[in-house]
């Protein structure tokens with residue numbers, strides 16, 4: 001998360017800082033064919049934040065028990081909560097950049113801050129602009145590291161945006177066959193399986209300013225990435241999860257040339273068949289698969305796009 005200080009891992013911070021900000025700046029995004037998402041009003045702009053700090057000045061707190069330079073993690077929590085009131089943006093990435101900058105400005109002996117914000121989604125309810133329903137579904141997330149550069153200015157040294165915990169089932173139209181068959185193989189070939197997948201999708205911008213300043217019109221909303229994943233899952237008769245995530249990655253990069261890379265971590269939760277649908281009839285019966293579960297990890301970059309010449 002945070003780069004080592006003189007070759008040593010050293011950081012401290014606060015996790016699970018829950019910040020419910022109301023009436024943040026509304027977000028508008030450019031549309032894409034796979035998604036009806038055009039933005040959100042941000043009436044509830046809520047996050048679970050993990051905040052970590054480092055700097056040589058903190059070494060004596062570890063090695064000598066000298067707390068004179070320690071900003072208590074309790075104070076960090078207060079800082080995050082109070083500063084969020086002054087935040088004027090409308091994206092998770094912008095909130096993280098704002099908090100990191102403010103902290104490094106306030107505490108000059110801190111050299112670098114790494115923070116993650118998991119959005120806590122609340123959905124609007126019909127007929128009200130005041131009542132919201134907490135959603136336990138997939139959610140947007142971002143991680144940023146902001147550090148002091150040689151000339152004392154502050155810069156983003158790493159970033160990653162994500163959609164976490166997307167869980168999608170396609171009841172028909174997925175296969176898995178042609179894999180290595182030997183004395184260890186018990187899995188039959190499948191030509192139509194009820195494919196249930198858990199997906200974490202991450203993306204990196206060519207220029208992280210596009211994530212911080214959505215007014216530039218190049219912000220990529222997690223809802224749009226979600227909708228691309230759903231559309232590709234629908235469109236393709238996938239021969240494997242490996243192939244499916246590759247094609248989702250290609251489509252995301254095609255739609256958003258401002259991105260450099262898309263990353264996947266997927267989990268196979270294919271439903272276990274109890275009663276097969278008979279003679280082309282619909283209506284099989286399935287149950288939850290038993291552990292252990294398979295997983296895949298893959299990153300797609302612009303070099304994978306057709307015609308990239310790389």
Ligand SMILES: O=c1[nH]c(=O)c2[nH]c(=O)[nH]c2[nH]1
Pocket residue numbers: 176187239240241242268294
């Ligand atoms: O999409 C899949 N990829 C695999 O590598 C695999 N292995 C397995 O047993 N089932 C599946 N499904």
